[in-house]
Structures are given as C-alpha cells and as structure tokens.
Amino acid sequence: MDSGRIRLFHLAEDWMPQHPSDAASPQAFFGAWAGVLRALSGVDVDALFTSEEYGDSLAKYLDAVHVKVDPARERFPVSGTAVRGNPKAHLHYLNAEVARYFAR
Numbered sequence: 001m002d003s004g005r006i007r008l009f010h011l012a013e014d015w016m017p018q019h020p021s022d023a024a025s026p027q028a029f030f031g032a033w034a035g036v037l038r039a040l041s042g043v044d045v046d047a048l049f050t051s052e053e054y055g056d057s058l059a060k061y062l063d064a065v066h067v068k069v070d071p072a073r074e075r076f077p078v079s080g081t082a083v084r085g086n087p088k089a090h091l092h093y094l095n096a097e098v099a100r101y102f103a104r
C-alpha cells in the first residue's frame with residue numbers, strides 16, 4: 001500500500017467509457033474503465049470508492065476492494081453525472097482543489 005498519497009484525476013467526457021447499461025457488454029465497460037484507471041494512475045489500484053451499483057464489478061476488474069460511499073446519496077445527494085453536467089451548481093459538494101478547477 002502506498003504511503004498515504006491520493007491522486008485525483010479529472011476525465012474529460014470523451015475519455016470516459018460508456019455507462020454499463022449502454023456498453024456492448026459488461027466486460028467491455030469494466031475492461032475499458034479498468035484500463036483507463038490503470039493508464040492514468042500508473043499504479044495498481046488498492047481500493048475503489050464509489051456510490052455506484054456497478055462499483056463491485058469494476059473493483060473486481062481492478063483487483064481492488066470496493067468501498068461503498070453513501071450509496072443512498074443521503075449525505076451527498078449528487079452524482080458525478082450531475083457535477084459534470086453543471087459543475088458550478090455543485091461546487092459546494094466538491095473538495096476545494098477540485099472546485100477551483102471547475103470554477104475557472
């Protein structure tokens with residue numbers, strides 16, 4: 001395990017694989033996501049933190065542990081799709097460094 005470093009990446013929409021329900025197959029979706037995450041990070045992924053139903057499946061492709069974060073979206077009633085659709089309307093949900101990126 002790494003010494004506590006966390007890397008954050010912003011993926012432009014054209015880098016993002018389709019939603020699982022739109023992909024040709026679950027294997028195509030999860031394989032594409034795992035490939036993107038490995039290529040960007042350059043390291044093995046130990047843990048995947050999501051609120052998504054498909055997090056368990058993606059974690060398997062990464063050989064990682066899936067940590068479910070607020071799956072009912074009670075504490076943080078927002079999704080990545082909503083943030084990408086209108087980042088400025090959701091800045092208050094984002095880490096300060098990430099919010100600064102979107103506020104430009």
